[in-house]
Amino acid sequence: MNDARTLESALTVTGLVKRYGDMLALDHFDLEVKRGEVFGLLGPNGSGKTTTINCILALLSFDSGTVRIFGKEMGPTAYDLKRRIGVVPQNVAVFNELSVQENIDYFCSLYVPRKADRKDMVEQAIDFVGLADFRRFRPGKLSGGLLRRLNIACGIAHQPDLIFFDEPTVAVDPQSRNAILEGIERLNAQGATVVYTSHYMEEVEQICTQIMIMDHGRRIALGSADELKGMVEAGERISVETLDLGEDTLARIRALPQAQSADYDGLNLVVRCRQGEHNLQDVLATLEASGSNYGHLTSRPPSLNDVFLELTGKELRD
Structure with missing residues (x-):
């Protein structure tokens, strides 16, 4: 987004x-x-992500610090701000006794009391996630991907201005994952x-304009995917097929x-390799100088997972 809204803080x-x-x-955690923006919040288990989000949503008290949303201080009774927030939790949270349409209407009613006011909102949400053909189904009849869409x-x-997505594509098929990301x-x-939080680095790299990596309750790094890759030594990964490589x-x-x-x-x-301009040429030159024969080769630039591993010393799935 490149309009004037990007100059203002949502959170x-x-x-x-x-x-x-x-x-x-x-630990004196800061975030803006x-x-x-589509802001990616990454960290290994135990890094403080869930605690951070629960504090932001005023679901958890904290010892010190401030949380401001759209310039106003957030708190348990800040209902005007909560009306502007949407939360899509990792664990599907719907009522099995209600149909798809009834579930959506119920959750919308928590923010929009008058049924007449939310009728169009419910229809727009159904159309948005592609559940029009399933509006009368109960959740138990939906596939995993459709259940995630209902979630x-x-x-x-209720058409919130700020939306938290906590790993919304866990355990769904590739088609549903693409539909969710789109x-x-x-x-x-x-x-x-x-x-947005996720354990799938390729998703974060695809949709997030800014990414923060946190660990031990602190910010480790912040920037775009390309900026984060520039912060670490990790460079390309070169793979070469060869049958006669000597010691x-x-x-x-x-x-x-x-x-x-x-x-x-x-x-x-x-x-x-560390980042460098001639890594592949240097490897191939060494092989050729020794008379080694080689076949298929690939060179992959550093990934966001490489960055995460170098900065935290942990895989994201730890």
């Missing part, structure tokens, strides 16, 4: 501290999300600001200035 968290006994869950519709039917991008294009040649590859590691299993040579 500002300042100096947030949360303790559970002797454990410091949030501009209006119009989203329940969270957005839906989030459409919501953003229509004006919604999005805070001397492998040692020379490991000694290349930009090489971080080189592993050979008798068929594939995998070299991980």
